Amino acid sequence: MSTVNVVGLGYIGLPTALMFATHGVSVVGTDYNRDLVDKLSAGELTFEEKGLDELFRAALDAGIEFRCDYIETDTYIVAVPTPYDKDSKRIDPTYVISAVKSVLEVCPDGATVVLESTVSPGTMDRYVRPLCEGIGKTVHLVHAPERIIPGNMVYELEHNARTIGADCPEIGEAVKALYASFCQGEIVVTDIRTAEMTKVVENTFRDINIAFANELTKICRQADMNVYEIIRIANKHPRVNILSPGPGVGGHCISVDPWFLVGDYPGLANLIWQARKINDSMPEFVLGRIHDIMREHGIRDVSRVGLYGLTYKENVDDVRESPTLQMLECMERHLAGGVKVYDPWVCRDIVENQYHDLDKFLADVDIVVLLVGHSEIRENMDKLSGKIVLDTRNVCDLPGTYRL
Ligand SMILES: NC(=O)c1ccc[n+]([C@@H]2O[C@H](COP(=O)([O-])OP(=O)(O)OC[C@H]3O[C@@H](n4cnc5c(N)ncnc54)[C@H](O)[C@@H]3O)[C@@H](O)[C@H]2O)c1
Incomplete structure (x- = not known):
C-alpha cells in the first residue's frame, strides 16, 4: 500500500x-x-x-x-x-x-x-x-x-x-x-x-437534547425543583434519555455544526436554532446564579469568586468555545473584573487572574463555581469544604452545594 x-x-x-x-x-x-x-x-x-x-x-x-x-x-x-x-x-x-x-x-x-x-x-x-x-x-x-x-x-x-x-x-x-x-x-x-448530513445531524441531535436539559433546568430553578433528580428518574423510562444540563456547550463540534443547518435552511431549522440560543444563554444564566449567591451571602467583591475549569469539557486541554470563556466575556460586561480562574489542564496563561495551583486558588476565594468536572476536583472534593460551592456539573455532593 x-x-x-x-x-x-x-x-x-x-x-x-x-x-x-x-x-x-x-x-x-x-x-x-x-x-x-x-x-x-x-x-x-x-x-x-x-x-x-x-x-x-x-x-x-x-x-x-x-x-x-x-x-x-x-x-x-x-x-x-x-x-x-x-x-x-x-x-x-x-x-x-x-x-x-x-x-x-x-x-x-x-x-x-x-x-x-x-x-x-x-x-x-x-x-x-x-x-x-x-x-x-x-x-x-x-x-x-x-x-x-x-x-x-x-x-x-x-x-x-x-x-x-x-x-x-x-x-x-x-x-x-x-x-x-x-x-x-x-x-x-x-x-x-x-455522509455530510449524517455527521451534522448527529451533533445537532446532541445539541438539541442538551438544550432540552438546560431549558428544564431553568424551569426547575423557577419551580424550586431538583432537575437532576427529575432527569435521573425520567431516564429510567426505557425510551427516554435526557442528557445532562450544564453551563453551556463548547468545543469545536456541538457548538458549531448545528449552525450549518441554521445558516443553510433559514425558516426550516427553527428547533435547531432555538436549541443553539438556549445553550448559548447558559453562561449568562450561571452568572445570574452567582449574583444571587453573592447577594444571599452578602459578598460584594467579585474577586472572592473563583471559577474552576476553563476547558469546554472534563479532562481535556481544549478551550475552544468554552462556556467559562463565554462567561468571562459576559462578566466583563456585567460585573467589575477580578474574578479568579483555575484549570489544571491549562498550563499557559490565557485569562486574567489565572491560577496554576489548586490550593492557592482555593485559599484566595470564598465562592467556587465548578464549571468543569475534571477528575482532579472529583478526587479532591474535601478541599471544597468550608467554601460556598455552585456546582454546574453535578459532581459535588458536599452539603449546602448550590446547583444550576
Ligand atoms: N476536535 C474534535 O473533537 C472533533 C471531533 C470530530 C470532528 N472534528 C472535526 O475535525 C476537523 C478538524 O478539527 P480539529 O479539532 O482537529 O482542528 P484543529 O484546529 O485541532 O487542527 C487542524 C489543523 O489543521 C492545520 N491546517 C489548517 N489548514 C491547513 C492547510 N491548508 N494545510 C495544512 N494544515 C492545515 C492547522 O494548523 C491545525 O493544526 C473539524 O472539521 C472538526 O469539526 C473535530
Missing part, C-alpha cells in the same frame, strides 16, 4: 495519522504550522489525551514523518478546521478549500482525497468538486467524518462505527478497507451528501 498523507495534525488529524501508522500503513503527516511540525518531529506531543503518548511513541517507531509540505501519493486525508461564519451562520470553507488546493497541486492522476473535517451538507459539491475540474487529472473525492470524543479518542478511533461517503462503491470500499486497518467498528459506505 502506498503512503497516506494526512493533512492537518490537530485534535483529529494527529491521532488518526498515528493510528494508521501503528497499523501497518506508511504515513506522512502534513501541517502548515511549522512550530507544530518541529515539535512532533522532535518527539514532543502537541496536546494531552489519554493513551496518545504511547500511540505517538509506537508511530514514531513505525516510521511516521511530519512535514510542512504535501507529498505526491495516492491517498490524502484532510482534517482541517471548519468554523462557521458568525453572521451568515453558514460554513466557512476557507481552510478546506486551501488544503484541497495544496493537495491538488501535487497529487497524481487517480488520487483519492478523503475529507474528514465536518462540513455542511453540500460542501463537497459546492466548494471542493469545482476545484477538481479542468486540472487535467481525475481525483476521487470521499467524505469520512470523524466521531471521536476528546478524552477517549484513542479507544473510540478503534471501536466507533464510521461512515464513508463516496461517488462510487468501489472507491468507498477501498477507503473502507483502509480505515479497517485500525477500526473495528462497523463501517457504512454511502454517498457523500448523506
Whole structure:
C-alpha cells in the first residue's frame, strides 16, 4: 500500500495519522504550522489525551514523518478546521478549500482525497468538486467524518462505527478497507451528501437534547425543583434519555455544526436554532446564579469568586468555545473584573487572574463555581469544604452545594 498523507495534525488529524501508522500503513503527516511540525518531529506531543503518548511513541517507531509540505501519493486525508461564519451562520470553507488546493497541486492522476473535517451538507459539491475540474487529472473525492470524543479518542478511533461517503462503491470500499486497518467498528459506505448530513445531524441531535436539559433546568430553578433528580428518574423510562444540563456547550463540534443547518435552511431549522440560543444563554444564566449567591451571602467583591475549569469539557486541554470563556466575556460586561480562574489542564496563561495551583486558588476565594468536572476536583472534593460551592456539573455532593 502506498503512503497516506494526512493533512492537518490537530485534535483529529494527529491521532488518526498515528493510528494508521501503528497499523501497518506508511504515513506522512502534513501541517502548515511549522512550530507544530518541529515539535512532533522532535518527539514532543502537541496536546494531552489519554493513551496518545504511547500511540505517538509506537508511530514514531513505525516510521511516521511530519512535514510542512504535501507529498505526491495516492491517498490524502484532510482534517482541517471548519468554523462557521458568525453572521451568515453558514460554513466557512476557507481552510478546506486551501488544503484541497495544496493537495491538488501535487497529487497524481487517480488520487483519492478523503475529507474528514465536518462540513455542511453540500460542501463537497459546492466548494471542493469545482476545484477538481479542468486540472487535467481525475481525483476521487470521499467524505469520512470523524466521531471521536476528546478524552477517549484513542479507544473510540478503534471501536466507533464510521461512515464513508463516496461517488462510487468501489472507491468507498477501498477507503473502507483502509480505515479497517485500525477500526473495528462497523463501517457504512454511502454517498457523500448523506455522509455530510449524517455527521451534522448527529451533533445537532446532541445539541438539541442538551438544550432540552438546560431549558428544564431553568424551569426547575423557577419551580424550586431538583432537575437532576427529575432527569435521573425520567431516564429510567426505557425510551427516554435526557442528557445532562450544564453551563453551556463548547468545543469545536456541538457548538458549531448545528449552525450549518441554521445558516443553510433559514425558516426550516427553527428547533435547531432555538436549541443553539438556549445553550448559548447558559453562561449568562450561571452568572445570574452567582449574583444571587453573592447577594444571599452578602459578598460584594467579585474577586472572592473563583471559577474552576476553563476547558469546554472534563479532562481535556481544549478551550475552544468554552462556556467559562463565554462567561468571562459576559462578566466583563456585567460585573467589575477580578474574578479568579483555575484549570489544571491549562498550563499557559490565557485569562486574567489565572491560577496554576489548586490550593492557592482555593485559599484566595470564598465562592467556587465548578464549571468543569475534571477528575482532579472529583478526587479532591474535601478541599471544597468550608467554601460556598455552585456546582454546574453535578459532581459535588458536599452539603449546602448550590446547583444550576
Ligand atoms: N476536535 C474534535 O473533537 C472533533 C471531533 C470530530 C470532528 N472534528 C472535526 O475535525 C476537523 C478538524 O478539527 P480539529 O479539532 O482537529 O482542528 P484543529 O484546529 O485541532 O487542527 C487542524 C489543523 O489543521 C492545520 N491546517 C489548517 N489548514 C491547513 C492547510 N491548508 N494545510 C495544512 N494544515 C492545515 C492547522 O494548523 C491545525 O493544526 C473539524 O472539521 C472538526 O469539526 C473535530
